[in-house]
Amino acid sequence: MAEGTFQLELVSPARLLLSRAVEMAVIPSAEGEMGVLPGHAPMIVALRGGVIRVRENGQETERLFVAGGFAEVTPTRCTVLADEATPVATLSRSAAEERLREAEAALAELPADSPPERREAAMARLLSARAMLESAEAA
Amino acid sequence: MPSLKDLRSRINSVKSTRKITQAMKMVAAAKLRRAQAQAEAARPYAERMQRMLSSLGAAVASSPNAPRLLVGTGRDQVHLLVVVTADRGLAGPFNSNVSRFARARVRALEAEGKQVKLLTVGRKGAAFLRREFAGRFVGEITMLGKKTVGFADAEEIAARITAMLDEGGFDSCALIYNRFRSVISQVPTEQRLIPATVEEAGGRSLDAAGPQAMYEYEPAEEEILNQLLPRNLAIQVYRALLESAAGFYGSQMTAMDNATRNAGEMIDRLTLNYNRTRQANITKELIEIISGAEAV
Structure with missing residues (x-):
């Protein structure tokens, strides 16, 4: 090396x-x-x-x-x-938007009394999808 | 003595069977190559995951509130067996080997007085085990209609296992699948998932990395472990699914190769028989003509 x-x-x-x-x-x-x-x-x-x-x-x-x-x-x-x-370079914007929509829906559907881990996991997915869209747009 | 027409139709039917088995062999060979490549591609991730886990696990395993995925429930009463078979047959002893292995395990565990629960992946194993152990089924998963095994499938299975663990559904979980040793040899294997096995890998990597392998963790180790363990479970399942898929195609290829060869032998035998019968008929007719002519 x-x-x-x-x-x-x-x-x-x-x-x-x-x-x-x-x-x-x-x-x-x-x-x-x-x-x-x-x-x-x-x-x-x-x-x-x-x-x-x-x-x-x-x-x-x-x-x-x-x-x-x-x-x-x-x-x-x-x-x-x-x-x-x-x-x-190969990120697709439409796939990112799709994923963002899914993540938002999953978070919205989560029942209010669900354990915090589940909520955090859904939140993390949403943030990840948002990051994906941002980088797809920047590319 | 079958008539000539019967023999002819037998030969034709065996010929078309041979065509089918030959085509299946070819398809299996092509799919085997793809499945093997996929299994190979998943290996680096699994290896590195294991390495990371062993360093983490060693740090956390001794603490009293270590995650259940790592240390189990501390009891050893209820066993969950996840049996991975194929959805399709025509692959020689592939499905029955692993199913029989699973049956032996269930019997052995129950002889020890443990309770067994079964989760099957693949239609064939489910059909086999249901005959005897229908009451112990907690779920059945099939991959029918899916072209290749995806990581998402494995994650789904892992999520089910985790959910059951959280509900206290079992104490220990093992995976039974056909390990892919080579194209002609698949070995039914049992692999423990929960509690996770990290000891042996831990000992080795600590030696290799020396004493400076004290990691800093960000966020805290337990939090990382909580994220890492479900991943690890998923990757273990994924690996088993891939190995099983590769093994299935290998086994199918071998089985179809044998079938093609057997069909060829049968055609030869039938053809010989056909020619003999035809010759016998001609001889018989000749004798009739000659003896008729002599009688005049």
Whole structure:
């Protein structure tokens, strides 16, 4: 591995999307965007819906949308387990709108006395769908 | 002695059977390749999930309010068995092997005085197990009409399992499916889902990563674990579904290959028989003509 890089792996249940040495990755952690550089302290973070940005050779080379998941960071490696991952360029706006509508409906249908975990999960889905639409529009 | 016409129609019918089995073999081979690729593609995720879980699980498992998905209910009375079979037959011993394995497990557990509940995925296993264990069924899932197994299907099954656990429906959950060892060999396997198995992987990864593998968690470990465990359950189910699908096509391919070969042998035998009969008829007619001519 070249100096100043770390191994970034992005996997979704369907496939391995990315596995190579990069200089920096910005990942949408549940508590805010997080930049990962080589030598980062070991961490395990939950992700929210958002865009992973990858920097190589001083340029932003890849933008991928993830719909939530987890990331494991170690000094030499960053593994992102995405629930679903798509390159931003291939995001479809209509699919994103569709998903947003579904998520809104699911949240609205949730009975008022449902446990907070369920409510939070529905909320997270809605936010993820909103993020998807935003990134689809930006692309 | 069958007549020539009978033999001819037998030969034709076996020929068309052979055509069908040959086509099925071809289709199974093509689908096998796709199913295998899909199973392969899911592997990296499952492996990394396992790694992450083992480091997390080790940290949380000892605490008293560890999530139920990880440690179970602490009892060992009610067992839920999720039996994965195919929806279709014509695949040799594929379905009956796993069903019989499941039946043996149910009997063994009940002999120990445990209570068993069954959830089947796939029509064939359900039909087999219903004959004997109809009272223990809690659900049946079929994938009929779906072209490929999607992660969403696995999530649905996992959600059902989780819901049952939350209601206190069982204490321990295991998955029974055909593990894909190779195209010609599928092994019925039992895999424990709840309580989750993390020990062995944990020991190894800690050694490899050394003492600095103390992770920071964001948000808190328990919260991450609460999100991670249902995912893990889903991915385990997904993996089993994919392996089972790949195994099914492998088994079907082998079965259809055998059937095609057997049909070929049968055609050869029948053709020989047909020619002999035809020759015998000709000889008989000749004898009749000659002896008729001699008598004149």
